[in-house]
Amino acid sequence: MHGPEIQWYVVLSALLFATGALGVMLRRSPLIILLSVEIMLNAANLLLIAFSRLHGHEDGQIFAISVMAVAASEVVVGLGLIVALGRRNVELDVDKLRTLRG
Amino acid sequence: MANFLVWVVWFGAAFACLVSALAVVTFRNPFYSALSLIGNLASLAVLFLLLSGEFVAAGQVLVYGGAVMVMFLFVIAYLGDRSEESPWSGGPSWQILGAVAAGGAVLCEVIVVVGLKAGGFLSKSSHIDRSFGSPASVGKLFLTNHLLAFEITSIVLLVAAVGGVVLGSHARRLESDARA
Numbered sequence: 001m002h003g004p005e006i007q008w009y010v011v012l013s014a015l016l017f018a019t020g021a022l023g024v025m026l027r028r029s030p031l032i033i034l035l036s037v038e039i040m041l042n043a044a045n046l047l048l049i050a051f052s053r054l055h056g057h058e059d060g061q062i063f064a065i066s067v068m069a070v071a072a073s074e075v076v077v078g079l080g081l082i083v084a085l086g087r088r089n090v091e092l093d094v095d096k097l098r099t100l101r102g
Numbered sequence: 103m104a105n106f107l108v109w110v111v112w113f114g115a116a117f118a119c120l121v122s123a124l125a126v127v128t129f130r131n132p133f134y135s136a137l138s139l140i141g142n143l144a145s146l147a148v149l150f151l152l153l154s155g156e157f158v159a160a161g162q163v164l165v166y167g168g169a170v171m172v173m174f175l176f177v178i179a180y181l182g183d184r185s186e187e188s189p190w191s192g193g194p195s196w197q198i199l200g201a202v203a204a205g206g207a208v209l210c211e212v213i214v215v216v217g218l219k220a221g222g223f224l225s226k227s228s229h230i231d232r233s234f235g236s237p238a239s240v241g242k243l244f245l246t247n248h249l250l251a252f253e254i255t256s257i258v259l260l261v262a263a264v265g266g267v268v269l270g271s272h273a274r275r276l277e278s279d280a281r282a
């Protein structure tokens with residue numbers, strides 16, 4: 001394997017995942033939260049593909065493609081919710097959206 | 103020489119990846135956040151190419167950088183300017199707590215990786231042939247060993263499409279009720 005070994009990829013993926021998790025936990029706008037979830041999913045994808053290269057099996061890449069499809073579905077539903085909120089002129093702030101709480 | 107070039111490309115892509123991820127989290131305007139997420143996805147595709155995942159890299163650019171991000175930009179443009187006065191939720195103590203938690207998680211992971219490396223678990227990467235990660239071999243795996251995952255993925259996409267339509271029509275009904 002030319003270039004960096006697997007541990008470089010693991011550390012990069014950890015940093016990306018932490019960045020996405022910070023965005024999910026600390027931002028108010030649901031749009032930015034969805035974008036940060038995408039970053040977290042992509043960090044997991046990077047790790048899946050790196051380990052699939054390490055072991056020489058393509059199963060990790062299959063898993064990564066499935067994760068991509070799930071992420072696309074999640075974006076559809078999330079953006080649908082955000083558009084529904086925007087049409088009712090609700091302020092887009094997850095701290096103020098309390099009515100869905102159990 | 104080839105090795106040096108791979109390292110240069112890797113560091114460029116990794117740096118772009120991290121900087122654009124930080125930009126996504128810190129920009130006030132969601133439009134700029136979405137644009138920097140496109141940069142993040144593109145640099146991740148470069149890393150996938152370095153790991154000889156050609157098909158996944160192409161899918162990343164087409165599906166994520168193309169379709170999903172265009173949908174994001176449409177919705178952001180539809181909602182209009184929603185730049186936030188105070189984008190961070192919680193007080194300063196929560197932000198410090200979040201930063202400490204994220205830093206601790208990264209530190210744990212680094213320690214585990216260093217330990218595994220010292221134990222020799224991650225040292226040898228297997229030899230692969232030229233067709234590794236090509237559309238043909240990935241497609242063959244999808245339709246033989248992973249047929250169930252393939253079918254489940256199609257059902258998930260169908261459910262998401264129906265959910266999107268239902269959410270959209272429900273919102274329109276609420277809007278017309280509010281007008282009447």
